[in-house]
Amino acid sequence: MSPHFDLDTVVRFVRGDLDEAHAIELALHLDDCPTCRARVAREEPLTRWLAALPSPETPAALADRSLAPAVDTPAIAVAAVCVTVATVAVVLANPVPDLASGLVVARATAQALAGLLAVTGTVGWIALWAAAVGSTLAARRLSESP
């Protein structure tokens, strides 16, 4: 065993969180060891300074916010595309007497999804564009049909 105590033990001794047996052992050792006495004297001031920094207050909602369900971007994107395509398909398969109404439905669906997808990242944006392009193409076909 080393004749002197290491930095870790000395720091814990100064902080007062060394277990009793080790603390007594070190205290007795200090009576006879000028090297360790000097080490304690050297480490004590900084250790006290460091202890002066108060513990910060944790924001109350920190844990709750981290538990909020993650947005499943790919799933939402796929669902969005499906809904849009389905809407357009319905409009194409069932020519409505009022063409404008059909277009409004398709467009409204795409626009409603846009707001949702705008917050879901890259995949969401890709899906949004796919939906928008799909709606536009469908609208053109509808407007060109007799």
Place this chain on the structure above:
Amino acid sequence: MLTPERVARAWASPVHRYCRRMMPSEAEADDAAQEALIKVVRHLDRYDRTRPLAPWVYGIARNTCLDALRRRTHKREDDAVEVIDPAPGALVLVDEAQTAARVRRALVTLPDLYRDVLVLYHYENLKYVEIAESLDVPLGTVMNRIFRARQKMREALEVA
């Protein structure tokens, strides 16, 4: 059992405390802590349950803080840290707030490498071996960094 909820509640304070020591301002610490805790919760399935949890959690918190610090290169100066005129070298624990501000300022000016081990050791009470595991470095490296970190803090605080 380790559930996301239990982990989030148990680790919110330690992660926030760590981030507050690592980041220069309270707002940045709050953001980093939030980001780190979300990562901890969402990646809990990647944690090797045969290992201690603390080094893994602090590893995530560290990476989050260091990433955030790298992103803020343009405003690196201590814009959010209270600047106190240096006091004479002798250890005189004057006003508590002033002392805390000096310690915080000294901590912020410490290189990330040293601030990290110092925070883990002094404020999170991690053992050398846990710090070594969290950093994935040998024990000797941790001991050396802590020694140097204390030396630099002594110089910064002008503690004899």
